[in-house]
Amino acid sequence: MFDRLPAxxxxxxxPAVPLNSWxxxxxxxxxxxxxxxxxxxxxxxxxxxxxxLYFLSLFLWGIYPLAVLFALVVATYGLxxxxxxxxxxxxxxxxxxxxxxxxxxLFFAKDPNLAGSINPFLxxxxxxxxxxxxxFRSIHYIADAECLEGRSLLTFVxxxxxxxxxLAGPIERYERFQVFHDGGDPEAPIxxxxxxxxxxxxxxxxxxxxxxxxxxSSLSQPPAGQLAPAILWLSVMSLLVILYLDFSGYCDxxxxxxxxxxxxxxENFNRPFLATSVxxxxxxxxxxxxxxxxxxxxxxxxxxxVYHFRRRWQFPLACGVYFFSMMLIALWHDTTWGFFVFGxxxxxxxxxxxxxxxxxxxxxxxxxxxxxxxxxxxAWSARAMNYAFVSLTMLFWQCGPAESVxxxxxxxxxxx
Amino acid sequence: xxxxxxARTAASLLWLALKIIVVVxxxxxxxxxxxxxxx
Numbered sequence: 001m002f003d004r005l006p007a008x009x010x011x012x013x014x015p016a017v018p019l020n021s022w023x024x025x026x027x028x029x030x031x032x033x034x035x036x037x038x039x040x041x042x043x044x045x046x047x048x049x050x051x052x053l054y055f056l057s058l059f060l061w062g063i064y065p066l067a068v069l070f071a072l073v074v075a076t077y078g079l080x081x082x083x084x085x086x087x088x089x090x091x092x093x094x095x096x097x098x099x100x101x102x103x104x105x106l107f108f109a110k111d112p113n114l115a116g117s118i119n120p121f122l123x124x125x126x127x128x129x130x131x132x133x134x135x136f137r138s139i140h141y142i143a144d145a146e147c148l149e150g151r152s153l154l155t156f157v158x159x160x161x162x163x164x165x166x167l168a169g170p171i172e173r174y175e176r177f178q179v180f181h182d183g184g185d186p187e188a189p190i191x192x193x194x195x196x197x198x199x200x201x202x203x204x205x206x207x208x209x210x211x212x213x214x215x216x217s218s219l220s221q222p223p224a225g226q227l228a229p230a231i232l233w234l235s236v237m238s239l240l241v242i243l244y245l246d247f248s249g250y251c252d253x254x255x256x257x258x259x260x261x262x263x264x265x266x267e268n269f270n271r272p273f274l275a276t277s278v279x280x281x282x283x284x285x286x287x288x289x290x291x292x293x294x295x296x297x298x299x300x301x302x303x304x305x306v307y308h309f310r311r312r313w314q315f316p317l318a319c320g321v322y323f324f325s326m327m328l329i330a331l332w333h334d335t336t337w338g339f340f341v342f343g344x345x346x347x348x349x350x351x352x353x354x355x356x357x358x359x360x361x362x363x364x365x366x367x368x369x370x371x372x373x374x375x376x377x378x379a380w381s382a383r384a385m386n387y388a389f390v391s392l393t394m395l396f397w398q399c400g401p402a403e404s405v406x407x408x409x410x411x412x413x414x415x416x
Numbered sequence: 417x418x419x420x421x422x423a424r425t426a427a428s429l430l431w432l433a434l435k436i437i438v439v440v441x442x443x444x445x446x447x448x449x450x451x452x453x454x455x
């Protein structure tokens with residue numbers, strides 16, 4: 001069942017340069033030598049830009065995506081400068097519109113068929129690797145421009161297309177990147193051996209474990225309809241582990257390469273299998289994505305609700321903000337019905353958690369609250385249920401809603 | 417003390433070499449990959 005991965009028309013199917021290739025190794029070695037060998041200054045920044053542009057060129061198909069990327073980078077930097085220098089003379093609503101336009105651009109570029117003829121990418125589908133991550137960096141840069149120190153076009157170009165994070169993040173913040181880009185703490189000792197181990201761990205997780213498990217799952221099984229329920233359970237429950245090995249392995253590699261270059265990138269995972277609820281899970285899984293959604297969608301909307309609505313409306317609207325944020329996270333991955341149902345279920349669970357906290361947890365007595373908060377039995381049961389929930393809901397974007405319902409039915413012994 | 421540090425470093429390098437060998441021998445780059453599919 002795992003070979004039926006969803007793919008929108010604008011997606012990039014196969015990496016031109018896998019992270020376990022000699023090509024990527026040579027690029028990484030060159031980048032490390034340049035960043036460690038050159039003195040802090042313009043030459044070092046220009047050398048990094050050259051490496052980043054070379055890596056980007058390996059994923060470009062024609063002049064069109066390059067033109068779109070150039071326009072996005074220049075527009076973002078220009079708008080950032082405008083906001084930083086005379087943002088107080090421009091109505092706040094203008095910047096909100098700019099951010100919304102960037103969100104629309106993101107969804108239109110990822111799915112050219114979305115919204116029909118009003119989608120500018122319908123006639124000219126865009127194949128630009130890492131477009132989602134590029135747009136998120138733009139949103140962050142414009143939203144926080146007036147707070148960012150050390151803004152320069154060259155630094156922003158390197159930030160936007162930094163080659164270790166170009167393909168799939170982590171979505172670094174400009175202020176952190178700029179510190180290391182401009183020299184950071186060059187005297188800080190680096191211990192290369194633990195970093196090499198991290199890169200090797202990432203290679204093992206992604207290319208040995210995840211890819212082999214994925215291949216084994218898809219190739220050794222007949223169509224899901226002929227599988228025994230026990231095998232179906234095993235397959236579905238292994239989905240989350242395989243995805244974790246794949247994505248966290250990728251993050252280990254790119255965070256390790258960046259560390260050798262002198263950049264400390266943010267972590268993307270924090271022991272997600274220990275999450276005791278869906279809300280907890282999304283603070284531990286793909287952290288750089290969820291923190292962007294938190295900072296630029298959830299928090300502004302929550303503030304809007306608190307400051308503009310009467311008290312009795314605040315709780316239901318806050319639940320709506322949770323739900324909307326979760327739908328954005330889901331549909332950001334891909335605009336398919338599978339991800340729609342995935343977002344729907346996770347959003348409903350998030351709302352359910354808020355309702356329980358407000359109406360259920362608050363009515364527990366002191367003993368009940370003590371048991372709920374500190375009992376290992378409750379904690380481990382919650383972890384197991386959360387793992388099962390996330391795995392089962394992942395099935396929807398793996399196989400689509402109709403087949404997922406059929407598979408779930410067979411898993412519980414119901415034959416349609 | 418330095419002997420202990422040296423032994424630990426040597427063991428760590430051996431462990432690292434073993435991981436690299438495992439990657440070279442068992443990596444499956446032909447498999448469908450999650451990370452790059454849709455982003």
